Amino acid sequence: MGAGSSSEHEIGGVRVFKVTPGSPAAEAGLEVFFDFILAINGTKLEPGEQSVFAAKIQESENGAAKLTVYSTRANGTREVTVMPRKWAGSGLxxxxxxxxxxxxxxxxxIRVLEVFPNSPAAHAGLVPFQDYLLGTPQRVFHDIDELVDV
Structure with a gap:
């Protein structure tokens, strides 16, 4: 294998780090942390081309933008339509x-599988089989042992 062979199979895209409730991104069902936008309106997103994504979103204002999204949680891609527009919050x-x-x-x-009544997890509103623990502001959880250490 050559030195560049691993990059030939890398999946990269614009990763979703935050979605504001009530926003066009929320309406489209984009999922924080797990979703990577691989393409917009048929244009594949490459490293260093985040400005291409921003330009395509602006071009689609008050219309529809078709996104190809890879989910690490579902381990697959899906097509998502988002309607970029001015709304009550910031950005399109x-x-x-x-x-x-x-x-x-x-x-x-770390997927939450069970929440005991009156536990800190219950008071925090965690939902079994729906929520994931990603980490703390100081660290990302790589395994259950790191959660126990916190």
Missing amino acids: LGATVRYDVVDAAENHG
Whole structure:
């Protein structure tokens, strides 16, 4: 294998880091942390081309933008239509995004399987089989042992 062979199979795109409730991104069902936007309106997103994504969103204002989205949680792609527009919040999408590469070795969260009544998890509003624990402001959780250490 050549030195560049691993990059030939990398999946990269604009990663969704924040979605504001009630925003066009929320309406489209974009999922924080797990979703990577690989293409917009048929244009594949490459490293260093986040400005291409922003330009395509602006071109689609008050219309529809077709996104190809890869989900690390579902381990698959889906087509999503978002309607970029001015809304009550900032930006046309209401999302914080940044180009990133999917790291297959990275643990993509610890899935919550059970919540005991009156526990700190219950008081925090965690929902079994729906919520994931990603980390703290100081660290990302790679396995359950790191959660126990906190």
